[in-house]
Amino acid sequence: MSATIRYAAMSRRAAMTAAALTAMVAMAGCNSGGAGAPAAGDMAMGAPAGAKVEVVEYASVTCHVCAAWQAENWEGFKTRYVDTNKVRYVFREIPTPPAEVAIAGFLIARCAGEEKYFDVIHELLASQEEMRGDPRATLFRVGNGAGLSNERIQQCITDEAGLAAADDRAKAAFAAGVEGTPTFFVNGTKVITPGSSSGTSLADLSRAIDAELAKN
Incomplete structure (x- = not known):
């Protein structure tokens, strides 16, 4: 398979899905919504469902701004809020170009x-230069590093049910009004940092989280 990501074994559905999502994301660009309700397939860390504060991040493993946010802010955010169970952190997937790589x-x-x-997810974000x-x-x-064999990986990236999901x-993310990645919501309210080259700043995100934690 070539570096142009023409996955020969991917189904026709996968190719069509990737093309359609690439077009949608390209119109919005990579970096900018409301979405706070639970969604099918949510992956979460920290406090359990129903926590006082929920932080939702919409991101892609092929978005360079998402990678920059992780490199600059993830450890500080995780240590302060996730490891202490102060917030429920939810990651939601939006594939950015090349969408077929992100989907895989x-x-x-x-x-x-x-x-x-x-x-x-975090290893892929940290490996974007290699992935390009x-x-x-x-x-x-x-x-392989996560314990998957090559055969299992091939099954995963061509699974019809997985691709449909x-x-x-x-x-669902686009229908909720999310226009780019990374996008952060704190209890359903979008948090942005105008002019930032790496998404929402940790300072602005912390300000929004702390305000919610302080409420009765």
């Missing part, structure tokens, strides 16, 4: 299981 990454993360899902050079090799390397999750 999301499917591999889900096949790795809930306990390793975020490990795969040889996407297939990077996806398989990360999948990925399609549904992306459509």
